[in-house]
Amino acid sequence: MCEERRFTEAVDACQQSLAIFRELGDRHREGLALIELAVALQGTRRFGEAIEVLRECVAILGELEDTESQADALLNLGSALTRAKRYEEAIAVSRRGLVIQTERGDRHREGTALYNLSLLYRVTRQYGEAMSACQRSAAIFREIGDRRSESKVLVNQAVVLMKTRRFMEAVNVRRQAALISRELGDGDASSRAANRILEMEERMKDRYGTPLL
Template identity: 30%
Template structure:
C-alpha cells in the first residue's frame, strides 16, 4: 500500500498503477475493503498523471468494488459510472460492459431491479458477441441474483446453471463455487431444498479448498436458511454457528453477529410463527476487477 502512494512522483506513476491492480485482487479476496479504496484512489491519480484514460477507467472500476464492499453503495455506483464513461471515451467496449455489469449488480442492492436487469442484459450481450465466456459467466451469476429477487425464479435457476457450465469450461473453480452458491439459493426459492443443499455443499467444499473464509460463511448462512425453512432447526442452528466461525476467520464481525443471532433464535423455544432469520449479509458474488467474472456474487 505504501508503494502505491509513490504515484505522487510522476516517474513512478505507471508502476504504481500496475502494483495497485495486482494488489486489488488480494485485497478484495481477503476483504480489506477500506485498504482497497485507498489503493484504488492512488491508482486513479497515477493513471491521470500518466495520461492513460483506460487505466484510469480500470482504477475507477476497482475502487467501486471496494466501495460497495464497505457498504458505500451510491459512491460505488458513481465510481462504476465514471469507469463506464471513461471506457466508452477510449472505445473499450468490453471494459464498458464490465462497468455496466457492476452498475447493474449494485443497483440490485438498492432495489432498482428493472435498471439492474437492463444494465446486466446489455453487458451480457457484449460478452456473448465477443465470445468472452468467463465474463459472460460473471454477468450470469449476478443476473441470476437479481432475477431471484424479482421472483423470476425459473429464469434465475437457468441463468446461474449456465454460469456454472461456463466457469467449468474456463477453469475458474473458485468463481464456479460462487455460482454454485447462487444456484443453491435459486433452487431453494424454486422449491427444491434437497437440490439446494447439494449445490451449497459443492460451493462450500471449493471455498474451503481456496481458504475463502467469507465465502464459506455466506454459503453456510444460506444453508441454515434452507434447513430452517425445511423444518430442520437443529441443522439450521449448526450451519449458522459454523457460518459465524468462518466469518470470524474472515474478520467479518457484523456478519458473524448476524449468524449467531439467527442460531440463538432457532435454538430458543419460541412459539410457531417467529420471524425468519435475517437475509444473508450482502457480499458480491461477483462484481469484477478485471473481468465481469471476477470477484462474486460478492460475486
C-alpha cells in the same frame, strides 16, 4: 436521497462513457461499460432497464469470447433478476454462469455461483436443489481454504435444513458455522448469533454432562 442522487449521477456518467465507446467501435469496452451502467441502474431500482442492459452485455462479451467478463455480467444479471423477483429466470442465468466458471476452473467463483444458486433454490422452495448447491459450495470453499465463505454457506445450509424440518441436522451444521466464525474472530451479528449457540451448548453440557448432539 443522497445515495440515490449518487447513483443517478453514475447512470449519466456511464451512459456518456458508453456513447464514446460505441462511437469508437470499441466493443469490449462497450460491454464492460454496460456492466457499470447496470450496477448504477440497480442502485436507482430500475431493475427492468438493468436487466435489458445486461442481456445486451452478455451477448457482446459472448461474441468476443471474454468468458471471465461474461460470467461477471451473468452474475449481475442474476442479481438484477432476483431483485425484480423473477426467480426462475435468475436460476437459469445463474446456472449458465456456473457452467462458465466451472469450465474456466475458477474454484472460488464456482463456489460463489453455487452459493447464489442455493439462495435462489431456497426462496423458490426447491430444497433438494438448495441442499446440493450448499454442499458443493461448502466443499469448494473448504478445499481452497476460504473459511469465511464456507461459514456463510453453512448458515444457509442450516436454514434449508430447518425449512425441511431436519432440526437436529440444522443445529449441527449451524454449530460448524459458529466454530469457524469463532476461529476467525468474526464479530458481525451473524457470528454473534452463532456463538450464542455454542455458549448454550456449553451450558447444557455443564448442566447435563452431554452435548445437544
